[in-house]
Amino acid sequence: xxxxxxxxxxxxxxxxxxxxxxxxxxxxxxxxxxxxxxxxxxxxxxxxxxxxxxxxxxxxxxxxxxxxxxxxxxxxxxxxxxxxxxxxxxxxxxxxxxxxxxxxxxxxxxxxxxxxxxxxxxxxxxxxxxxxxxxxxxxxxxxxxxxxxxxxxxxxxxxxxxxxxxxxxxxxxxxxxxxxxxxxxxxxxxxxxxxxxxxxxxxxxxxxxxxxxxxxxxxxxxxxxxxxx
Amino acid sequence: xxxxxxxxxxxxxxxxxxxxxxxxxxxxxxxxxxxxxxxxxxxxxxxxxxxxxxxxxxxxxxxxxxxxxxxxxxxxxxxxxxxxxxxxxxxxxxxxxxxxxxxxxxxxxxxxxxxxxxxxxxxxxxxxxxxxxxxxxxxxxxxxxxxxxxxxxxxxxxxxxxxxxxxxxxxxxxxxxxxxxxxxxxxxxxxxxxxxxxxxxxxxxxxxxxxxxxxxxxxxxxxxxxxxxxxxxxxxxxxxxxxxxxxxxxxxxxxxxxxxxxxxxxxxxxxxxxxxxxxxxxxxxxxxxxxxxxxxx
Numbered sequence: 001x002x003x004x005x006x007x008x009x010x011x012x013x014x015x016x017x018x019x020x021x022x023x024x025x026x027x028x029x030x031x032x033x034x035x036x037x038x039x040x041x042x043x044x045x046x047x048x049x050x051x052x053x054x055x056x057x058x059x060x061x062x063x064x065x066x067x068x069x070x071x072x073x074x075x076x077x078x079x080x081x082x083x084x085x086x087x088x089x090x091x092x093x094x095x096x097x098x099x100x101x102x103x104x105x106x107x108x109x110x111x112x113x114x115x116x117x118x119x120x121x122x123x124x125x126x127x128x129x130x131x132x133x134x135x136x137x138x139x140x141x142x143x144x145x146x147x148x149x150x151x152x153x154x155x156x157x158x159x160x161x162x163x164x165x166x167x168x169x170x171x172x173x174x175x176x177x178x179x180x181x182x183x184x185x186x187x188x189x190x191x192x193x194x195x196x197x198x199x200x201x202x203x204x205x206x207x208x209x210x211x212x213x214x215x216x217x218x219x220x221x222x223x224x225x226x227x228x229x
Numbered sequence: 230x231x232x233x234x235x236x237x238x239x240x241x242x243x244x245x246x247x248x249x250x251x252x253x254x255x256x257x258x259x260x261x262x263x264x265x266x267x268x269x270x271x272x273x274x275x276x277x278x279x280x281x282x283x284x285x286x287x288x289x290x291x292x293x294x295x296x297x298x299x300x301x302x303x304x305x306x307x308x309x310x311x312x313x314x315x316x317x318x319x320x321x322x323x324x325x326x327x328x329x330x331x332x333x334x335x336x337x338x339x340x341x342x343x344x345x346x347x348x349x350x351x352x353x354x355x356x357x358x359x360x361x362x363x364x365x366x367x368x369x370x371x372x373x374x375x376x377x378x379x380x381x382x383x384x385x386x387x388x389x390x391x392x393x394x395x396x397x398x399x400x401x402x403x404x405x406x407x408x409x410x411x412x413x414x415x416x417x418x419x420x421x422x423x424x425x426x427x428x429x430x431x432x433x434x435x436x437x438x439x440x441x442x443x444x445x446x447x448x449x450x451x452x453x454x455x456x457x458x459x460x461x462x463x464x465x466x467x468x469x470x471x472x473x474x475x476x477x478x479x480x481x482x483x484x485x486x487x488x489x490x491x492x493x494x495x496x497x498x499x500x501x502x503x504x505x506x507x508x509x510x511x512x513x514x515x516x517x518x519x520x521x522x523x524x525x526x
Contacts, residue, residue: 069407069411070410073413078411085408088404089401089404098397098401101398
């Protein structure tokens with residue numbers, strides 16, 4: 001589904017990502033875990049060409065390395081950015097419409113989203129900025145799904161949310177797996193590995209460990225560094 | 230001031246305010262999306278008037294010449310963005326601002342070279358320059374036409390912004406350009422729409438101005454542009470309704486200062502800017518403006 005080869009990201013002379021390889025199989029949840037500043041967000045932003053990169057990215061055997069951001073999205077890849085990035089000055093309904101900007105099936109899709117995320121359906125005309133953090137995250141995911149992506153990339157969806165909401169959120173993500181492929185970037189390693197099929201550990205811009213999610217959960221080093229012993 | 234004089238000045242104020250409003254919308258929309266004060270915008274108004282002049286002198290009937298003028302302005306407006314501003318999207322805002330001032334000088338001097346600096350008579354057809362009497366009040370036809378067209382255009386702009394998907398993208402862009410791209414939207418295309426729309430309105434404003442003060446010259450856009458910019462700031466830059474409100478307030482102020490204190494007529498421009506400073510002291514974000522970092526229409 002998604003193949004990343006030798007991805008490098010530099011901010012000036014400082015390397016944020018130092019030549020990593022990633023494979024995301026169809027209908028899997030693959031997670032990229034690591035501490036703050038490990039290069040997780042840089043990786044995702046580089047994949048959609050929001051920032052400059054070196055390396056090669058292939059999605060469904062099509063080379064998308066050099067496509068401008070909007071073309072990558074039109075190619076069936078969606079990114080839920082870090083910090084949700086809801087359009088605060090647009091209504092919930094308009095936020096969803098933006099997600100399906102190039103999709104004429106938006107009315108049908110919107111109804112599907114309101115069914116899947118019932119907490120949003122009562123707030124259609126409310127400004128995005130008035131929603132709670134959890135609702136904004138749901139809206140950000142729903143908005144990304146409006147483009148009917150084959151690959152959904154989520155950047156730190158649990159950031160700043162209450163534990164109960166995080167549980168709800170990860171259930172939703174697990175549900176999504178039935179239909180689409182997911183690349184999940186998380187600091188919350190335990191929650192991410194529990195729902196993932198495969199995981200990568202990113203440290204200082206390099207992959208230091210990878211494997212089946214259940215194996216990583218049992219790995220001593222992972223337990224010590226990311227799961228609090 | 231007797232009642233008929235008051236009425237006379239009122240319609241003059243509405244008419245002048247409309248022209249400022251039309252040009253101010255372009256300032257406010259470009260600022261809202263790119264955080265750029267497009268100092269070349271006043272000159273786009275001049276470009277519009279000159280294209281009408283050119284098309285008219287080539288024998289086109291006036292309505293078609295107007296269409297040519299608007300089209301020409303839209304193209305020039307979009308081209309300034311593509312050629313001068315687009316390469317600087319990631320650059321510091323101050324570079325954009327300096328570039329805008331450069332474009333402004335460029336357009337003024339280009340038209341000076343092409344057409345000469347001597348003011349030209351604007352080829353307004355007679356049916357638009359007639360006046361009629363209403364009691365004591367003399368009403369030039371344009372004084373009626375201008376506000377009506379302005380209101381229709383404002384309605385159209387608000388319709389585009391709030392009822393179409395492109396308008397929705399413009400509002401989203403004002404808040405967050407990178408995230409708009411993540412929606413699969415070609416942000417540069419939307420920015421072109423903003424420049425095109427703003428330039429079209431500036432051209433209409435310029436044509437109105439040229440009909441009302443029937444001569445044009447390459448520097449005509451400077452002071453009108455500056456006042457329209459003041460109107461946009463007064464109303465709250467980033468807000469379309471604010472720009473229109475600011476335009477009308479400035480238009481009225483200017484007309485009534487001259488009407489009430491004819492001796493101070495020479496200071497009318499100074500008074501407009503003094504008024505702007507006064508309002509900004511009380512309300513730094515302008516009348517309708519709120520959060521400058523959020524951008525709203």
